[in-house]
Amino acid sequence: MAQWLHWIDLFGVAVFAISGTLMAYKKYMDGFGVVVLASVTAIGGGTLRDMILDLPVFWVQQPDFLYAILLAAFITIVWLRITHKFPYQILLVADALGLAFFNVMGLQKALNYGTGPFIAIVMGTMTAVFGGLIRDVICREIPLVLKGELYATTCIFGGMLYVLCTLVDTSASMAMLSGLLGTLALRLAAIYWHWQLPVFKGSH
């Protein structure tokens, strides 16, 4: 099963790398810019999580994460050069998958490390969301995550489900599956029905 998880993890990294590549495309960056943006989006959140928990940073001993990023960025560039358009609908769904897997990975790593459930939820959400936030900051966009769409909130919801399952003492895989499907279902629903968080707006 650990092997299976690793492939899923690589898939999540690749999806987020594609989203970073698309941003670099939008901002007229060069080849190195593509690689940096793809990497930051894909492994920024997990790197921050590992540094905060003082764990070995996950990609340093496993270069295949970086190979996955390079491959995803390369295929995206070739695709864009040939077709001049991009299947955004498919990317949205893939991104929801990546979000759900990153969330569960962060939750699991934090709980294994011995944090309490509240911090674990924070870590799961950070893993899933901070890469995209750093990408937007580098590109001088106000981060998308902070602007109304039901995105990070789905991670918090999935994290609560995960933690609840842990507390009622189900198996670890059961808890992971619940967190994963919870995040994924809520995110897909938010995409489909355009759910939004109320934007914080006063009378100013």
Place this chain on the structure above:
Amino acid sequence: MAQWLHWIDLFGVAVFAISGTLMAYKKYMDGFGVVVLASVTAIGGGTLRDMILDLPVFWVQQPDFLYAILLAAFITIVWLRITHKFPYQILLVADALGLAFFNVMGLQKALNYGTGPFIAIVMGTMTAVFGGLIRDVICREIPLVLKGELYATTCIFGGMLYVLCTLVDTSASMAMLSGLLGTLALRLAAIYWHWQLPVFKGSH
């Protein structure tokens, strides 16, 4: 006394969380954006300090810091929705208090870790100032700290006082008190008399 210090620390975190929430208000962010900006402002500097000194990050084992942030952000939002204005004068004074306490916490942690006095002053100032800097970078503002007001400089001054007290061998609490009051007094004076650093301006 350790208990007393913890409450002061929570107070500093809450004050900086309010300042992050106000920025999110100004930038029309959603509920998650409020939480992220409040957290980054309140614990960004201390997190960076702990990662650089390779100490356990202070809020990972003590979730009450995050509870304090959530509470402060929530009260600020409710306050803004009801009154549609904010007591900026009071916030400025509270921010000066937070600045002074964060500075002393950073100094103390660095000296306990075994750094020299110069690095300790750097760490104190970084603890106090970097959260706000990251907040401004995320919101696409040129960081306020870098733009002329006598803000970070008060931390350097307070840090020098603290280190001097350590060198002349007073008690630890005496050194902390000197650093705290030095930072606070200079900052309050800078607010009251509008003291500024000369902005770096050539003939360009």
Place this chain on the structure above:
Amino acid sequence: MAQWLHWIDLFGVAVFAISGTLMAYKKYMDGFGVVVLASVTAIGGGTLRDMILDLPVFWVQQPDFLYAILLAAFITIVWLRITHKFPYQILLVADALGLAFFNVMGLQKALNYGTGPFIAIVMGTMTAVFGGLIRDVICREIPLVLKGELYATTCIFGGMLYVLCTLVDTSASMAMLSGLLGTLALRLAAIYWHWQLPVFKGSH
């Protein structure tokens, strides 16, 4: 030789500090802003590298790096105030030197730590390039590194040379020298002949 390397390292830090000071000059920052930008440019990349590899951050126990930054920033400011112009050509060459040395330092530290060659090249490039990237993000510029000039790519080339030398089992100094001269030569050539990476531009 270790002593000699340390001086070279200080030189690289000073050169990058000058480039940070120039950016602060362009952006009308105050004295503290100058110090922050100079420091972030000079030690940002190395700090991130050490945090990711979980090594002690290099400047914490060696404050002379920070002294070098302060001195370089001070001399630059005085120079700008007196002459109102700056020898950009000389700075470009010095920056190429700094780039080459930082690259080799990052490579060496990563390989000593036990990473594979691919991660070592990533670490070398990150050490050389990330400080400038953070500087640009703080100043709300789209990072220069990501915008077409042959800059980071020279680090990747130099890193490949270094790794190749290690694989064919030359001495450590020989490998370092190859990586250094490779990076430097390619960067100087890129400056002289205005070599550029193709900017990633579709039909959008």
